[in-house]
Amino acid sequence: xxxxxxxxxxxxxxxxxxxxxxxxxxxxxxxxxxxxxxxxxxxxxxxxxxxxxxxxxxxxxxxxxxxxxxxxxxxxxxxxxxxxxxxxxxxxxxxxxxxxxxxxxxxxxxxxxxxxxxxxxxx
Numbered sequence: 601x602x603x604x605x606x607x608x609x610x611x612x613x614x615x616x617x618x619x620x621x622x623x624x625x626x627x628x629x630x631x632x633x634x635x636x637x638x639x640x641x642x643x644x645x646x647x648x649x650x651x652x653x654x655x656x657x658x659x660x661x662x663x664x665x666x667x668x669x670x671x672x673x674x675x676x677x678x679x680x681x682x683x684x685x686x687x688x689x690x691x692x693x694x695x696x697x698x699x700x701x702x703x704x705x706x707x708x709x710x711x712x713x714x715x716x717x718x719x720x721x722x723x
């Protein structure tokens with residue numbers, strides 16, 4: 601059974617940084633896709649960044665150059681380094697995993713999700 605748990609959210613001023621972590625249990629095979637997603641109040645969940653089992657990455661245009669997705673060596677951890685944060689980055693952030701040969705950051709392509717962690721960017 602796959603389990604994911606996010607941590608590292610919090611409140612930060614514009615221009616600040618946060619590092620989100622996702623502890624993943626139950627990943628036993630490849631290829632797989634892992635990703636970070638976010639959902640702001642009143643908006644649909646959107647893809648932020650994704651990484652495949654060989655380390656290929658993809659990013660939403662709104663975060664490219666500011667966010668970095670990283671994968672732990674043992675397939676048990678996923679990270680999102682967020683720099684130069686903006687108020688519009690405020691949302692609940694989720695990590696997710698799916699087994700697939702081709703990875704996207706479309707939320708509907710993922711079956712397994714964590715519970716989410718709140719990120720608030722405000723002065």
